[in-house]
Amino acid sequence: MSVEVRFLGSGNAFAAGGRGHACIMVTATEGRILLDCGGSALPAITAACDPSTIDAVAITHLHGDHFGGLPYLVLQQKYAPRSRPLALGGPPSLGARFLQVADGLYPDFLDEPFPFELEFTTLHETPVRLGPADVSAHPVTHVPASEPHGLRVRVGGKLIAYTGDAAWSDALPALADGADLFICEATTYSTNDPAHLSARELARHRDELRAKRIIVTHLGSESLANRHDLVFDIAEDGATFEV
Numbered sequence: 001m002s003v004e005v006r007f008l009g010s011g012n013a014f015a016a017g018g019r020g021h022a023c024i025m026v027t028a029t030e031g032r033i034l035l036d037c038g039g040s041a042l043p044a045i046t047a048a049c050d051p052s053t054i055d056a057v058a059i060t061h062l063h064g065d066h067f068g069g070l071p072y073l074v075l076q077q078k079y080a081p082r083s084r085p086l087a088l089g090g091p092p093s094l095g096a097r098f099l100q101v102a103d104g105l106y107p108d109f110l111d112e113p114f115p116f117e118l119e120f121t122t123l124h125e126t127p128v129r130l131g132p133a134d135v136s137a138h139p140v141t142h143v144p145a146s147e148p149h150g151l152r153v154r155v156g157g158k159l160i161a162y163t164g165d166a167a168w169s170d171a172l173p174a175l176a177d178g179a180d181l182f183i184c185e186a187t188t189y190s191t192n193d194p195a196h197l198s199a200r201e202l203a204r205h206r207d208e209l210r211a212k213r214i215i216v217t218h219l220g221s222e223s224l225a226n227r228h229d230l231v232f233d234i235a236e237d238g239a240t241f242e243v
């Protein structure tokens with residue numbers, strides 16, 4: 001059976017080119033998991049599916065364009081109302097930061113009892129079960145305060161690896177190793193950024209990445225301006241890939 005990967009948001013923090021914040025919906029026969037849930041994710045989610053079909057969300061790091069949509073998703077599910085648990089996995093501070101953001105947006109967010117359980121799990125290099133998938137998280141080079149990780153997600157017999165936001169380091173070939181699909185950020189085209197990867201640098205390291213397929217995402221304005229020179233498949237908001 002194939003696994004469906006649908007990009008709900010393929011943009012950077014600045015929503016270059018009108019693209020949404022990071023959110024990737026992975027659907028297998030076992031269930032459905034989101035990889036990241038950026039600030040703009042909820043309208044894209046409700047356009048693509050019934051949010052109650054989402055079993056879990058795995059967050060790469062604690063920047064708003066990757067986890068800022070979680071309070072909106074949880075709020076929407078509160079009033080749906082959802083009854084079964086929602087599993088949320090991510091960096092160590094995910095639970096605390098989620099509560100901070102949710103409280104800032106909706107001060108009465110947690111005043112009433114929730115109709116469903118939020119299950120927070122800290123992701124590590126040892127895989128844990130998160131909804132339909134076995135997920136592990138691996139440190140990558142990005143803004144340290146965001147607790148940055150890449151993800152390896154085993155679901156439906158496939159392995160999907162995802163950088164989140166990451167500059168080039170030896171962590172990336174290890175992250176991509178053996179993946180059926182490697183989803184890799186390419187925020188810039190050729191400009192060096194200590195927190196991000198350029199498409200050109202990714203191309204220089206292509207031979208080090210033992211993944212069957214690579215799709216670039218988190219595209220900034222420079223990447224989009226040079227998109228016809230990119231040597232990788234490019235994510236689009238709403239685009240679906242079978243893995």
Ligand SMILES: [Zn+2]
Binds near residue numbers: 012013022063066165
């Ligand atoms: Zn980002």
